[in-house]
Amino acid sequence: MEPHWDDMKIFLAVAREESLSGAGRVLKLDPATVGRRIARLEAAMRAPLFAKSPQGYALSAAGERLLAHAEAAEQAMRAATEALAGPSESLAGQIRIGAPDGCANYLLPQVCARIAADNPDLDIQIVALPRVVNLSRREADMAISVSPPTAGQLLVQKISDYHLHLVASRRYLRDNPPLETLDDLRGRRMIGYIPDMIFDSELDYLSDLGIRRVPLASNSVPVQLKLVMQGAGLCVAHDFSLPFHRPLRKVLPDQVNLTRSFYLVRHQGDQRSERLNRFADALCEGLREEVARLEAMT
Numbered sequence: 001m002e003p004h005w006d007d008m009k010i011f012l013a014v015a016r017e018e019s020l021s022g023a024g025r026v027l028k029l030d031p032a033t034v035g036r037r038i039a040r041l042e043a044a045m046r047a048p049l050f051a052k053s054p055q056g057y058a059l060s061a062a063g064e065r066l067l068a069h070a071e072a073a074e075q076a077m078r079a080a081t082e083a084l085a086g087p088s089e090s091l092a093g094q095i096r097i098g099a100p101d102g103c104a105n106y107l108l109p110q111v112c113a114r115i116a117a118d119n120p121d122l123d124i125q126i127v128a129l130p131r132v133v134n135l136s137r138r139e140a141d142m143a144i145s146v147s148p149p150t151a152g153q154l155l156v157q158k159i160s161d162y163h164l165h166l167v168a169s170r171r172y173l174r175d176n177p178p179l180e181t182l183d184d185l186r187g188r189r190m191i192g193y194i195p196d197m198i199f200d201s202e203l204d205y206l207s208d209l210g211i212r213r214v215p216l217a218s219n220s221v222p223v224q225l226k227l228v229m230q231g232a233g234l235c236v237a238h239d240f241s242l243p244f245h246r247p248l249r250k251v252l253p254d255q256v257n258l259t260r261s262f263y264l265v266r267h268q269g270d271q272r273s274e275r276l277n278r279f280a281d282a283l284c285e286g287l288r289e290e291v292a293r294l295e296a297m298t
Helices: 005-017 020-027 031-045 061-085 101-106 108-118 170-175 221-229 239-244 268-272 274-296
Strands: 050-053 056-059 092-099 121-128 142-145 154-169 190-192 234-238 248-251 257-267
Touching: 005 020, 005 031, 005 056, 005 061, 020 031, 056 061, 061 268, 092 101, 092 108, 092 274, 101 108, 101 121, 101 221, 101 239, 108 121, 108 274, 142 274, 154 170, 154 221, 154 239, 154 268, 154 274, 170 248, 190 221, 221 234, 221 248, 234 239, 239 274, 257 268, 257 274, 268 274
Parallel strands: 092 121, 092 142, 190 234
Antiparallel strands: 050 056, 142 257, 154 234, 154 248, 154 257
16 A cells, blocks of 8 residues: 555655644644544554653654655655746735744734735744744744754854844833943842753853853843833843933943854755745845844844
8 A cells, every 4th residue: 555645745744743632733633633644654654653641742763764755755745836836926815923022022014014914825934932943843834042953964154144232121221320331330230041942052142251140031122121210120131122212321342242154044944935935035035134224223
């Protein structure tokens, strides 16, 4: 019995969601149907593809081997669909972008709004996550990261550098002793990421300053900046976020001046997709321009 491509799609969904119910939600099928189709595929392959447990469905050794081929087939089907559709001046369909909190809140809305205006048949979805987006599970078609991944079959492209400074509200600066040197930071209330939820060492800004205690913390950049707006303390902020928070002022800018970078990460096989290539080019160009525009305002 030969495997069906539809069964391979179900296999991919179960592999990514690690459960029949999760795959069913993605595919809009009931879990029992998903289970029957997986059993049919296993019979066709003459091998168990998943190890089933109360915790979910984990790929077996045979399933791991099949995964790469199934993903290649998925990418080939997408490329074939695009080829048959023919070239088009505008983009269409759905594209999902995963991005860290700061980028998703302060850069992507403007950039994606402009791309959407030029491509009325395109649906853009922004997934703002305080962690690394899992492309292998197809949480997104592409992701923006703050450090280049070194594992997996991925395309990695540097987008732009960006800058960060220590900031405080005008109220805080008015009501507290002046800050003239790094030593003046001792005893000041710092605001930052929740230490055990920092998903990338590039985000551990306060450690770079030798600060170990974070009395007020959030995994959300806008929440951190709203705390600073309340005069609750100081935090390290992206320069591109400051035009959205006018009462904030840079503190010790010559002594606290950090540079980080954004990278675009994609599935390696997607380089054959003209649609995704065109979108990636527009996204990177838009982000570079938006970072430069907002930083120039500070």
